[in-house]
Amino acid sequence: MSNVKLYDTTLRDGAQAEDVAFLVEDKLRIVEKLDTLGIHYIEGGWPGSNPKDTEFFRDVKRIHLKNSKMVAFGSTRKANLKVSEDLNIKALLDAGTKAVTIVGKSWDLHVTDALGISLKRNLELIYDSVAYLKDKGREVFYDAEHFFDGYKANPEYTLKTLEAAKRGGVDCIVLCDTNGGTM
Numbered sequence: 001m002s003n004v005k006l007y008d009t010t011l012r013d014g015a016q017a018e019d020v021a022f023l024v025e026d027k028l029r030i031v032e033k034l035d036t037l038g039i040h041y042i043e044g045g046w047p048g049s050n051p052k053d054t055e056f057f058r059d060v061k062r063i064h065l066k067n068s069k070m071v072a073f074g075s076t077r078k079a080n081l082k083v084s085e086d087l088n089i090k091a092l093l094d095a096g097t098k099a100v101t102i103v104g105k106s107w108d109l110h111v112t113d114a115l116g117i118s119l120k121r122n123l124e125l126i127y128d129s130v131a132y133l134k135d136k137g138r139e140v141f142y143d144a145e146h147f148f149d150g151y152k153a154n155p156e157y158t159l160k161t162l163e164a165a166k167r168g169g170v171d172c173i174v175l176c177d178t179n180g181g182t183m
Contacts, residue, residue: 007041007141007174008034011056012073015045024056031060035068041099041141043071048091057095070097071141076104076125079117083132092133099139101174102129106161107150119157123164130168139171147175148182 011027014020022030027044034042044060045053060070072095077086092100104126105111111122126142133140142165144150150158162173 005040005172006038007043007071008039009043010034012043012045022052024052024059027056028059028063031063031065031068031070035063035065038067040068041071042068043073043101044095044097045072046074047072047095048074048088054091057097061096069099069139070095071099071101072097073101073103073143076102076122076129077132079115079121079125083128086129089129089132093136093138097138099141100133101141101143102126102133102165103143103145103176104129104161104165105146105150106144106158107146108154108157109150110146119160123160126161126164127168130165130170134169140169141172141174142170143174143176145176146178148177 010030011022015022031042031044044056047053047057057072072092074088074092077083077089083089105115105122108119111117111119115122130140130142142162144158144161144165147158165173
């Protein structure tokens, strides 16, 4: 392996810990420190999901990053909307980051039970979301949610979700151990 990049999720995933609630000012200071450390990618949060993250993405544009790229996090488009009409996808673009991470369902159980859609339809959501964001000039990470749980249950389908992201032009695929028990 000749090229390793560091991707920090402190500002989104770290903020989900008990008794952790970053102020926007806290998040901006953390960004400056992570940039100084040379972290390649800093996931800033989920734009459009709450006023604090929306404010953060507006304010972080004032920081001149020397080493890092800011990343906006969001989900694949909604099944009942065109990708160009999805407010989550629009919020990702409005965040103004050069890179985005799209989380999608890779476990067939979550596709049918949580989303209530067909497995084929989920593959379309993944492909459409990645391809649209690539067309808009973004570097795209695909976060395969519950990848290892999904792979245990239905390896063929779980790999198809990765192929859908690949066909869409994804730059990097993240195999997420969402429950944290696989590794």
